[in-house]
Amino acid sequence: MTQPEDPQAPRRSTDHTDESTDPTHSRTDRPSPTTTAAPTKLIARERRAHRRESIRAKAADIRRRSFTAGMWATRAPVWMWPALLIITAIGGVLRLFNLGFPHRLIFDETYYVKDAYSVFKFGYERSWPENADDSFNAGDPSVIESTPEYVVHPPLGKWIIGAGVHLFGADDSFGWRFSVAIVGTLTIFLMGFVAWKLFRSAFFACVAAGLLSIDGEHFVHSRTSLLDIVLMAFVLLAFTFIVLDREFVTKRLEKWAKAPPPANGPPAEAVAASTAESAADAPAPGAPERIRDRRPSRSKDLINFGPRLGVRPWLIAAGISLGLAMGVKWSGLYALAAFGILVVAWDVHSRHRAGIVHPWLGMLIRDSIPAFIKLVPVALLTYLVTWTGWIRSDDAWDRQWAFDNAGWWSALPDWLLWLPSLAHYHYTAYSFHVGLDSEHPYMSNPWGWILQWRPTSFYYESPDQGSMGCAVEHCSAAITSVGNPVIWGLAPIAILVALVAWIIRRDVRAGVILAGLAATWLPWFAYQERTIFTFYTIVMVPFVVLAFTYCLTLIWGRVPNSRGPIFAGRGTRIPWSLFGRRMTVGLILVAAIMAFAYFWPIYTGAVIPFDAWNNRMWNVTWR
Numbered sequence: 001m002t003q004p005e006d007p008q009a010p011r012r013s014t015d016h017t018d019e020s021t022d023p024t025h026s027r028t029d030r031p032s033p034t035t036t037a038a039p040t041k042l043i044a045r046e047r048r049a050h051r052r053e054s055i056r057a058k059a060a061d062i063r064r065r066s067f068t069a070g071m072w073a074t075r076a077p078v079w080m081w082p083a084l085l086i087i088t089a090i091g092g093v094l095r096l097f098n099l100g101f102p103h104r105l106i107f108d109e110t111y112y113v114k115d116a117y118s119v120f121k122f123g124y125e126r127s128w129p130e131n132a133d134d135s136f137n138a139g140d141p142s143v144i145e146s147t148p149e150y151v152v153h154p155p156l157g158k159w160i161i162g163a164g165v166h167l168f169g170a171d172d173s174f175g176w177r178f179s180v181a182i183v184g185t186l187t188i189f190l191m192g193f194v195a196w197k198l199f200r201s202a203f204f205a206c207v208a209a210g211l212l213s214i215d216g217e218h219f220v221h222s223r224t225s226l227l228d229i230v231l232m233a234f235v236l237l238a239f240t241f242i243v244l245d246r247e248f249v250t251k252r253l254e255k256w257a258k259a260p261p262p263a264n265g266p267p268a269e270a271v272a273a274s275t276a277e278s279a280a281d282a283p284a285p286g287a288p289e290r291i292r293d294r295r296p297s298r299s300k301d302l303i304n305f306g307p308r309l310g311v312r313p314w315l316i317a318a319g320i321s322l323g324l325a326m327g328v329k330w331s332g333l334y335a336l337a338a339f340g341i342l343v344v345a346w347d348v349h350s351r352h353r354a355g356i357v358h359p360w361l362g363m364l365i366r367d368s369i370p371a372f373i374k375l376v377p378v379a380l381l382t383y384l385v386t387w388t389g390w391i392r393s394d395d396a397w398d399r400q401w402a403f404d405n406a407g408w409w410s411a412l413p414d415w416l417l418w419l420p421s422l423a424h425y426h427y428t429a430y431s432f433h434v435g436l437d438s439e440h441p442y443m444s445n446p447w448g449w450i451l452q453w454r455p456t457s458f459y460y461e462s463p464d465q466g467s468m469g470c471a472v473e474h475c476s477a478a479i480t481s482v483g484n485p486v487i488w489g490l491a492p493i494a495i496l497v498a499l500v501a502w503i504i505r506r507d508v509r510a511g512v513i514l515a516g517l518a519a520t521w522l523p524w525f526a527y528q529e530r531t532i533f534t535f536y537t538i539v540m541v542p543f544v545v546l547a548f549t550y551c552l553t554l555i556w557g558r559v560p561n562s563r564g565p566i567f568a569g570r571g572t573r574i575p576w577s578l579f580g581r582r583m584t585v586g587l588i589l590v591a592a593i594m595a596f597a598y599f600w601p602i603y604t605g606a607v608i609p610f611d612a613w614n615n616r617m618w619n620v621t622w623r
Helices: 033-066 080-096 109-122 132-137 156-168 173-199 202-213 216-221 228-258 268-272 274-280 298-305 313-326 332-353 359-385 388-392 418-434 446-451 485-504 508-520 522-526 534-539 541-556 576-604 610-615
Strands: 456-461 475-481 607-609
Touching (some): 080 173, 080 202, 109 132, 109 156, 156 173, 156 228, 173 202, 173 216, 173 228, 173 541, 202 216, 202 576, 216 228, 216 475, 216 534, 216 576, 228 313, 228 508, 228 534, 228 541, 313 332, 332 359, 332 508, 388 418, 446 485, 446 522, 446 534, 456 534, 475 534, 475 576, 475 610, 485 508, 485 576, 508 522, 534 541, 541 576, 607 610
Antiparallel strands (some): 456 475, 475 607
């Protein structure tokens, strides 16, 4: 069959004259091998790209068909909530019991309790005379001076401590510690809630809450007015909100994946296969390229990049919580950075599971900027609000710095000059923090934190017989911030197991827990020369407990051939191996409770014989 002639194409000459003898004929009219090879390679490369895109689209379509909310759709049994409340109430009673002892400022309470009284009364920190502790212990805070005090921590934690001081009076040591005891108690319930969201087991939600309540670090901090327990509470709250945001996002993507195609649009299968069809449309080598409409349809655009995720209220709540954490201590900034990375990675993972062809591009195009705005600027604005007392004052430290020093800020209106003053305050505080390298008997290295190598002693007295109720020749009364030996003794193994599960099994729950640990532990390795302490690990405690609980869930196992809850139905027989594993979990929990009871005296400052105290110093570095 002959091809029709193109009237626009030049006819081939019938003259058989040798072209090489024609001086007017140019050799450049012939297609060279180089010019023909380049389009051929380009076409082949384009066909391979179309083929890869087709494979991605088909794989994404399979994932989209099978995508469900999974564990996020599981509802908690009714009995879990009263059980968590009972565990929280027991933990609260233990924390409030004899909370006023000792009736004097211990460890860093000498800074934070007095500053809390000052910010609640004057709006900012005022200075105290050299021997102010004696007067404050006696219930006389009137020795406070009128000059401002230079402090290096934001004010929010002191406002929270000051609420208890204001409620019970400055002369009541119970009131000094009341606020932190309530904060610590509430985190027990919060731990159970976030454990339920991650493990979807009511039993292990209660286990996680119970483990937090009997951890020595958490218990001692809940009975001592330091800032770190408040910082931990806000970091854990932000983590909880991020987990809730993931539940919101997963359900939103499930709704999108299961939605029927629009009435006037192509079916989902046709949209998913559109890339494969475009590969078939690629021209053969040497053939003229056909003109195609390359504009993607709205349905194809959704399949490639996914939907927008909307307002995401839990992400905004996480931003507020992280801003509040930064308002207690600047180390909350580490959590903001780590949790921001976690949100990005989790968004990509969720879009991939939901059957979106390009999850990374979908995250960047659809949600990167909105998610950033909901998290980072909200956190920074919240942090700024925590300085309201300092901003509204006239006499706080560095409050008038911008008025007294000329610079570019002189062009600002007077009502805005607090901003450069606050910036200068932050600069000097940061310089203090990075240059803090003075020796301290309880300073420690982050490498030893996970082993509780050098715990911090908050209080120690050595009364003789007849003093403070001592019935033997020599006694000890100590409050030592050392973690529960069962929990922290197995913590390194639990973290390694979680790391392996995240890498090999791709278990997102393990990765999320490790992200929390990374936010609260890894940044401190950059400060090897700074004076830092093991009691900073209180912020790590929730994630250590979660890693520990995660490993217990792996040991516990499931009934064979059961896809239901972790517990088997009533009357169901389980293999002896599984029975042994569950007995192991039970023995570990009993051992943790017994260890907490054994260390109770050195958690509460009880007067005990010196030998009894010495027997509880299991490591020479604990003394």
